Amino acid sequence: VEKKLNDLIDKALSRRTFMTGAGTAAAAALLVGCNTSTTAPTPTPPAPPTPLDFPDNDILNFALNLEYLEAEFYLYAATGQGLSSADALSGAGTTKVPANIAAVPWASASYAQYANEIAQDELNHVRYIQKAISGNSGTPVARPTLDLTFFGPLAVAAGITTAPTFNPFADQDSFLVGAFVFEDVGVTAYTGAAPLITNKNILSAAAGIQAVEAYHAAEIRTLIAGAAASANATPAQTAALAAANMVSALRGKISMGSGNMLAAETTLSINSIVASDSTNAIAFARTTDQVLHIVFGGAAGAGVSSGGFFPAGLNGNIKSTTT
Amino acid sequence: MATLETQQLDDIIVKSRRKMLSLGTTALAGLVFAGAAKKAEAQAAITDNDILNFALNLEYLEANFYNLAVNGVTIDKLSTPIGITGTGTQGVVVTKPNFAAVPFSSTTIKAYATETSVEEGKHVSFLRGALGSLAVAQPQIDLVNSFNTLAMAAGIGPAFDPFASDANFLIGAYIFEDVGVTAYHGAAGSISSTTILGAAVGIHAVEAYHAGLVRTSINAYDAASSTPGALLKLTQQISAARSALANPSSSPTTQITNGGIMGADDQGIDNTVKVALEGSSATFPSTTIVDADNNSIGFARTPQQILAIVTGTSPTAASPHTGVFFPAGLNGNIN
Numbered sequence: 001v002e003k004k005l006n007d008l009i010d011k012a013l014s015r016r017t018f019m020t021g022a023g024t025a026a027a028a029a030l031l032v033g034c035n036t037s038t039t040a041p042t043p044t045p046p047a048p049p050t051p052l053d054f055p056d057n058d059i060l061n062f063a064l065n066l067e068y069l070e071a072e073f074y075l076y077a078a079t080g081q082g083l084s085s086a087d088a089l090s091g092a093g094t095t096k097v098p099a100n101i102a103a104v105p106w107a108s109a110s111y112a113q114y115a116n117e118i119a120q121d122e123l124n125h126v127r128y129i130q131k132a133i134s135g136n137s138g139t140p141v142a143r144p145t146l147d148l149t150f151f152g153p154l155a156v157a158a159g160i161t162t163a164p165t166f167n168p169f170a171d172q173d174s175f176l177v178g179a180f181v182f183e184d185v186g187v188t189a190y191t192g193a194a195p196l197i198t199n200k201n202i203l204s205a206a207a208g209i210q211a212v213e214a215y216h217a218a219e220i221r222t223l224i225a226g227a228a229a230s231a232n233a234t235p236a237q238t239a240a241l242a243a244a245n246m247v248s249a250l251r252g253k254i255s256m257g258s259g260n261m262l263a264a265e266t267t268l269s270i271n272s273i274v275a276s277d278s279t280n281a282i283a284f285a286r287t288t289d290q291v292l293h294i295v296f297g298g299a300a301g302a303g304v305s306s307g308g309f310f311p312a313g314l315n316g317n318i319k320s321t322t323t
Numbered sequence: 324m325a326t327l328e329t330q331q332l333d334d335i336i337v338k339s340r341r342k343m344l345s346l347g348t349t350a351l352a353g354l355v356f357a358g359a360a361k362k363a364e365a366q367a368a369i370t371d372n373d374i375l376n377f378a379l380n381l382e383y384l385e386a387n388f389y390n391l392a393v394n395g396v397t398i399d400k401l402s403t404p405i406g407i408t409g410t411g412t413q414g415v416v417v418t419k420p421n422f423a424a425v426p427f428s429s430t431t432i433k434a435y436a437t438e439t440s441v442e443e444g445k446h447v448s449f450l451r452g453a454l455g456s457l458a459v460a461q462p463q464i465d466l467v468n469s470f471n472t473l474a475m476a477a478g479i480g481p482a483f484d485p486f487a488s489d490a491n492f493l494i495g496a497y498i499f500e501d502v503g504v505t506a507y508h509g510a511a512g513s514i515s516s517t518t519i520l521g522a523a524v525g526i527h528a529v530e531a532y533h534a535g536l537v538r539t540s541i542n543a544y545d546a547a548s549s550t551p552g553a554l555l556k557l558t559q560q561i562s563a564a565r566s567a568l569a570n571p572s573s574s575p576t577t578q579i580t581n582g583g584i585m586g587a588d589d590q591g592i593d594n595t596v597k598v599a600l601e602g603s604s605a606t607f608p609s610t611t612i613v614d615a616d617n618n619s620i621g622f623a624r625t626p627q628q629i630l631a632i633v634t635g636t637s638p639t640a641a642s643p644h645t646g647v648f649f650p651a652g653l654n655g656n657i658n
Contacts, residue, residue: 075600084601109608110546113594116607120598124619187528194524200512204623207511207524211504211531211621215613218535222435226543229431270434274442274532276525281445283528285521 054288054318056202057138059193060129061316062288063206066189067125068143069295069309070182074119076148077104077168077175078112083143087126093145093312098167104175111172114223118179118216125209132205141315150297150309151178157298158246173240176224180244183217184265184275185251185286185294192285214283221273229270244268254298255290292321369626369657371519374510376459376655377626378526379450381506383407383461384633384648385499386447387416389440391466392485392492393433395424398444399461405444406451407461411654414463419484425492432489435540439496439533446526453522459654469648472635473498477564479557490548493541494557500534501589501614502565502632505624512623531621538612542592552594559591562614569628571637588622590614626657 054062072082072095080102082088082095106112130140152164160166160177168178190210197203221244227233228241245268252264265284266275276283286294293299297308305320306313313319386398386405397416398405407413427433451458466485474483485495507527514520538558545554566573566589573587590611597605615621627638635647643652652658 078607079600081601087601110542110594110610113608113610114612116598116600117609117612119600120607120609121613121615121619123600124617128618128620187532191521191524191528194511195517195521204508204512205620207508207527208615208620208623210524210528211508212613212615212619214528214531215535215538215615215621218532219539219612221532222536222539226431226540229434270431271438273435273438273536274529276442276529276532279445280449281442281529282449282522282525283532285525 054196056197056199057133057136058317059197059206059288060133060136060138060202061141062314062318063189063193063209064126064129064133064140065144065310065314065316066186066291066295067122067129069146070186071119071122071126072143072146073148073168073178073182074115074122076101077178078115078119079103083123083126087123089130089140089142092143095143095146095148096311097148098169101169104169104172107172111175111223114219115175118219121212121216125212128205128209132202136199136202144310144315145312147309147311150311151181154181154247154250154297154308155243158243158250160243160246171236173227173234173236176220177240177243177247179216179220180224181247183213183220184248185291186213187217187275188284188286189288189291191283192287192291217275218273221268221275225268225270225273241268250298251294254293255286288318289321289323292319296321369513371514371516372454372457373656374514374523374626375450375454375519376457377629377653377657378507378510378523379447379454379459380462380649380653380655381503381629381633382443382446382450384464385503386440386443387461387464388466388485388495388499389436389443391416391418391422392425392495393436393440395422398447401444405447406458409451409454409458409460409654411459412462412651413460414651416461417463417465417467417650419467419486422486425486425488427489427492429489429544432493432540432544435536436492436496439536442529442533446529449522449526453519462649462654463651465648465650468650470495470498472647473561473564476568476635477557477560479560490544490554493537493544494554494561496533496537497541497558498561498565500530500537501562502624502629503530504534504614505588505622506626506629508621508623509625509629534614535612538592538614542594542610542612545592546594555592555594557591559593562589562591565589565632568632568635569624569638571631588616588624588628630658 075082076097085092104115133140151168152166155161155166156164166174168174187210190206190213194203194206194210197206224240224244227237248265248268256264266272266278293304295309296304296306299307302322303320390396390398390401394401399407425436427436470483470485471481474480485491504527507523507530511520511523511527514523541554541558545551548554566587570587593611596609596611598607598609599605600607625638630636630644631638633648634644636644643658645652
C-alpha cells in the first residue's frame, strides 16, 4: 500500500505543480473565458515556464509571517502590547512601534470590541498555523523583525500625508485605515495561495482562515464607508474613507507592477463594500510575489527581500520577489 | 474531474486518516482529519461539475432573494435578465401575494442590498458560464413558507417576512450568508481542478465579505435601535437552528476563546463575550462579527449538511432532500 500511495502522491504532486505568477495569469485567462463560454471548462496547461512548486509548509510559514504582522498590529491597538515571547517563538525579532505606544484611545466602546475580536482572531491564527506546521512535520518560523512605524512612509507613498507622521494607533479613525492596509491583502494572499496547497486538510484550514480575513475586511470596510456616508460624518471619518482608497490605489499599483492582477482594486464606497473583480464578483487573488512587493513597501523588480513592514525580511523560504 | 489515480489516492488517504485516528495522533491532526474523513466518505463519486451545480442552486436562491428585496422581481425578470434554464426541472420562485421590494428606510442598508444583489447575480452568471450546457435550471424556490418554517424552528415565532423592513431584510440576509461561506469552504477540498478551485475560493471570500458586511450592519443597527440586543438575539437563534440542522446529533458547544454559545458549527452575534488576548483570563470585551471556531477558523459544512439546512432535513436523510427553501429539491447530482 505504501508504494502505491507514494506513486499516487507523486502523480498528484506533478499534476498539481503550479507556478506563481504565470499560473494565476493562466487561471485568470481561463476564468475570463469561462464567463462567456458555452461549454464546460477544460483546464488548459498554464502558459510557459519557471515551475515553482512551494511545499505546503513553505506556504504556511509565509502565511505565518503575515499573521505575526497582523496579530502584532491588532494586539498593540487593543492593549498597547504585542505578542508574548511564547507566541513569537524563540529567536523572534523585535517590533518597532511608535513612541509612547498605547492602546488606541477609542471614541466608541463598540470599536474597542471590534478591535479586540480581530486581535484575538489573529492571535489564534498565529497559534493555529504554528501547530499546523508542526503537525505537518515542519518547523514554524519565529516572528521576524517588524516595523509598525512603516505606516508613516506608506501614507506618504499613498499620498495621504506629506510627512511620515501617520500613526494608526493615534485614534479610532486612523486605526481603521491601518486595519484596512492589512485585511484585503490577507484575503488576496490566501485566495492566491489556496490552489497551490497540496494537502486537503491544510487547504481546508487555509480556506477557513481566508474566510475569517474576509469577514474582517468586510467589517473594516463597512465601518469606514458607513461612517463616511453618515449625515453626521466627522471630517476625520470622511478623511478615513479617502485615505483607505489611496491605500487601495497604491496596493493596486504595486500589484499590477509585479504582474497580472485582474484589475485595479475596487474603490470603497457605501455602494461598493466587497473587494472583488467587477466582471464576475470573484475575489482577487494575489501571488506571493505581489504580496511581498506590497509588504516590502513597493520596491519594484526581482530580488527584493526586505523593507516596509519587514525591515529584515521574512523568515522561511518564500521571502524574496522573483518578478 | 477525478482521475482513477486521484480517486484511489483519496480512498487511501481516507483509510490512513482513520488508522491515524484510531492510533490517536495529536489533537490538532485529529480534529482536522475527523472532519475531512467524514466529508470524503459522504462524497465518494462527485465531480467538479456536480459541485458547481450544487453551488449554482444556492446562488439561484441568494440572487433571487436579494433581487426581489431590491428590485421586486426575480432574476429572470430583471432589465438585464439572468438565465435560469438548464438541466433538471425548472421551477418558479414562490413569493407572497402582491409582492413588492423591501420598503427600505435606510439608504445605507439599501446600498448594501443593491451591491449584494448584483454580486450574487454575477455568481449565477459565472457558474452558468463555467458549466455551459451542463448548468442546472433554477429549481422551485420558496421565499414565503420557508422563512415561516425557519422562524418557527428557531423559536422566533410563527411567521417571518424578510421583505417587510430594513431590520427584517438584514435578518433574512443573515440566514443565507454564513451558510454560503460554509458551503464553499466544505466543497473546496473535493474540487479536483486547480482552476475551478481558484474560482471557488474566490467566491468563498466574497460570500464571507457579504457575511461580514451583514453581521457588522446588524450589530450597528441593533446598537442604535430602541431595543438593543433584540436583533442580536435573533441571530443567535438562527445560528443555533442552522447548527442543529447541520449537526442533529451534536449538542451545542461553548465557544471558549471567541465568545458566545451557539452551536457545533455556528455562532450568532453576541456583544457580551470577552476575549483573553495575551492575558491569562478573558477580560477584554468583544463581539462576534466573525462566524468561526475557537481557533478562529471559519466553519466548513459538507454538501449533506448544507442540504439539511436549506431543506430542513437531516444530513443523513435519503436523497432527494426536499423542503423549506427548495420544496421540489435541488437540481443536479448533489441533492
